Amino acid sequence: EIVMTQSPPTLSVSPGERATLSCRASQSIGSNLAWYQQKPGQPPRLLIYGGFTRATGVPARFSGSGSGTEFTLTISSLQSEDFAIYFCQQHNNWPPLTFGGGTKVEIK
Amino acid sequence: QVHLQESGPGLVKTSETLSLTCTVSGDSINNNYWSWVRQPPGKGLEWIAYIYHMGGTNYNPSLKSRLTISVDTSRNQLSLNLTSVTAADTAVYYCARGLGATIFDVWGQGTLVTVSS
Numbered sequence: 014e015i016v017m018t019q020s021p022p023t024l025s026v027s028p029g030e031r032a033t034l035s036c037r038a039s040q041s042i043g044s045n046l047a048w049y050q051q052k053p054g055q056p057p058r059l060l061i062y063g064g065f066t067r068a069t070g071v072p073a074r075f076s077g078s079g080s081g082t083e084f085t086l087t088i089s090s091l092q093s094e095d096f097a098i099y100f101c102q103q104h105n106n107w108p109p110l111t112f113g114g115g116t117k118v119e120i121k
Numbered sequence: 122q123v124h125l126q127e128s129g130p131g132l133v134k135t136s137e138t139l140s141l142t143c144t145v146s147g148d149s150i151n152n153n154y155w156s157w158v159r160q161p162p163g164k165g166l167e168w169i170a171y172i173y174h175m176g177g178t179n180y181n182p183s184l185k186s187r188l189t190i191s192v193d194t195s196r197n198q199l200s201l202n203l204t205s206v207t208a209a210d211t212a213v214y215y216c217a218r219g220l221g222a223t224i225f226d227v228w229g230q231g232t233l234v235t236v237s238s
Contacts, residue, residue, distance in 0.1 A: 014182075047224050049166075056215055056228035057166065068226060100166055104223035109181040110168040 015039050015103050019113035025121040032088040034116045036101035041081045045105035048077055048086045051115075052097045061086065062104070088118075096120055123147040125216050125229035133210075135238045139203040143216030143229060150174055150197045154219030157190060157201050159212035160231070167212075171222055172199060179222070206236045 016039040026032045036046065044064030049057035059068040061077035064084065074089040088095055101113040129141035143155070157169040170180040170190045180188050189202045199216060213233050217225035 045223075049225075056217075056231055057225070058228070059220070059224065059226045062220065062224045068220075102166070102168075102224075104221075107168075107223060108179050109183070110223055112166040112168070114165045 015106050015111050017101055017111050017113035019116050023117045025119050026091050027121045029090050032091055032118055034086040034099055036084040036113050038082045038103055042103045042105035044080045046084045047102045049100045050097045123227045127216055127229045127232040133206055133236050136205055139206050141201045141214055143199045145197045150192055150194055154222040155199045156217045156219055158215045158217055161212045208236050211236045
């Protein structure tokens with residue numbers, strides 16, 4: 014099973030600032046990584062897949078990068094609606110498909 | 122617009138079977154892979170299984186011995202049955218459409234299932 018580790022657990026950022034979230038895989042997964050955003054009481058929303066491909070309707074301020082075992086989600090200029098929990102998920106080796114523990118982006 | 126709606130009992134007794142249904146509208150269940158994902162309250166996400174309408178399934182090994190998922194193409198629904206439940210199975214259960222088999226691009230709102238004696 015591939016273990017996904019996200020850091021930091023909590024990220025405090027001011028609106029308009031840049032946020033950088035990290036995700037590490039326990040073994041190489043190529044570029045097969047997805048990012049999801051989840052707000053309280055809502056299901057996750059797909060943001061990025063294949064490491065860097067934005068899902069339909071996702072604003073350009075969200076970008077994904079990385080390959081192998083190290084990945085980054087960057088939010089270039091945080092908007093109020095971006096404060097949420099972000100999960101990474103590997104889609105390279107399964108079963109099982111696995112998620113990271115999440116990074117909560119909160120208002121500084 | 123694609124819409125997924127989970128339904129089923131909100132409370133299941135310990136050692137019994139958890140049964141959920143996901144009704145899909147706006148898309149045919151024949152067109153995609155479909156997954157179940159769960160999230161214990163306040164915790165992270167756990168993939169449960171996926172299914173393709175031709176009957177191909179793939180289960181999380183940690184749940185495989187207790188798990189059955191299926192599709193009903195005539196009703197455009199997928200179903201989940203998890204036997205011998207314990208408190209550790211308490212979670213919000215989501216159904217999700219697959220972008221391919223392994224990426225989840227549309228999610229239901231989820232349904233909270235509590236396991237208690």
